[in-house]
Amino acid sequence: MGIYSFWIFDKHCNCIFDREWTLTSSSSSGTINSKQNEETAKLLYGMVYSLRSITQKLSKGSIKNDVRSISTGKYRIHTYCTATGVWFVLLTDFKQQSYTQVLQHVYSHIYVKFISNNLFSPYDFADNESEMRGQGTRKITNKNFIDSLNAFLSPMVGQ
């Protein structure tokens, strides 16, 4: 099993996409934008947020210091934060240590193409003031995005 789940957070602390694979054997298993994952998403966001703030406090000089990966005894969390405030978070096993390239590809070839460049999809997923600060429920339901993301990440599931 290579990767366990994939999350996108927008700049309003909302989880706008989640994909979790539940079976190691099948890359089509699991859930997309599951309601059950809402709490997990909040915990994950909080964890990455806290560690990011620590990291930035401990950074030297003026160069921005960002979290690359977080390991526990069981899994590893890889993060990629863009300047526009979007976070891409990937939960994986221990085998491979750098998923930066993978997350960068998701951002540049899939997210920008099918979300930013898609006039039917909102650019900002929080619709009004009340949906900011982690209260938003809107998700990416875009078919092109989901299909191409699946095609890109699925081969890594059973690795």
Add this chain to the structure above:
Amino acid sequence: MAIESLLIINKSGGLLYQRNFIDKPPQSQAPNQPEPQQQLNSNDYLILASTLHGVFAIASQLTPKALQLSQNDIDYTIPYIPNVGMPTNGGRTGNGSTVGGGSGSSGPGSNKLGSFKGDDFFKDSFVSWNKSGLRQLCTDQFTMFIYQTMTGLKFVAISTTVMPQQKVATPSGTDKLDRYGNSSNLAIQIADNFLRKVYCLYSDYVMKDPFYSMEMPIKSDLFDKKVRAMIKNMNE
């Protein structure tokens, strides 16, 4: 692996001990690395400690469903890596490759002061108690390692080595890769070995200090000296 900073956090998230060891620029650091601009004050470190403590608890709740379902056994055994943070002169156990490297300045026999432990403190692989909590944090500028004891005490080391990299900057880094998996996992193992030794020092010099009261900041000079010596050996 150069250790920049060491923290000890008690089981309720309080900061017991915090030292920086950056006054001497470590070897692995690039020469044009900018100097630290603003030092964190003690309050910042208290916040840092409690944040880490909180995140530590969250991490165990985030275990992916795939892992919960498959129940596959993860081996938490950390192999014993000889002479991490130990001076290597004086004809000690030399059959394993040295990792901490370099010759220490502390005289022979000084390790034994007040301790019944052996030269290298322990010689067996051990099982990590830190099964689902935070173990390593990799950032653009440093790597943080966390070792948790059975009693909930956390030893945190901040290393200037940036992970992931091709191999760990040790003399024997390359042949270790095959034995212990990739370099990042090896780094965790080295750090666990090192922090376990700090734990040994803690039990030797802090727990045996009659003036120390539990869960309070550590002010033992002896402990401080020993830790500094060990980190000096690590950084060399």
Add this chain to the structure above:
Amino acid sequence: MDPGRNYQANHPLTEQEKKQQQFRLFQESLPKVSQLAFQMLLNEIVPQAMAVENELNDLNSLEQTGDRTSAVEGERKGEGEAENIPINDLSLQEKEVSSYNTNLKIQPSHKLIMELAELEDEEKYNNILKRLRNIGFEMGKKMCEMLVFSNNPNLHFKEMDLLLIMKFICRDVWKQLYEKPIDNLKTNHRGTFYLIDYNYKPIQAFSLSEEAPAKELKMVEPFLEIPLGLIKGVLASLGYSPEEVICISSFVDKPADDRPKYGFPKGVSFHVQVNMKPK
């Protein structure tokens, strides 16, 4: 395009090659615009047309109610109550805002498009489509002028019949705008043409959600008004007045073999019917 360049050193240039070279130099001298930025602007026309229509409607309704400012305030009050903001504060804000522009509501594009697709007012919907087609029409006329002026040696406007004009649209006009020619041109040689583009570029990234393919098509429809107007505009500037030309768009299935994996699921077909010979 390149033979002129290859044989330049060995042979004196023929007349045709000279023209080719001149045209190439001319094209290289043109200012370049990022295709991405251009496509974005082109696509933004549609939601903006909706916004303009909304704005006009608001203005009309204000004029009908007579005193303009009181109407504005009334509307603001209604909003204020809904959002639970004290009215006093709002009136202050209102004054500040109104010094810049009068009561302009800014909405994100995707909402405007959604609003447009869900519009029940037939007349309003048609007005917007008409406006879009007109933008395309104007673009087409000027575009054509531009291409004729550029002295492209591959184009011979003197002996152009309708088929050649359609080919000109498919190849040159389309390439200029969308970086690719039309995929397929069908005709019955009696003034009916089908221009089929399986990967119409501006809509390739568009996608709504998995559950609503029909709605997705409905939302794309307004975007096809621009190329429709464009075709009409080119024809108009080459002597076929817009009254004589009927232009409709429809969706076609993509051919099974070269179906790209991701992108818009349907191809687009532009049906052009020209009724009269040019004068």
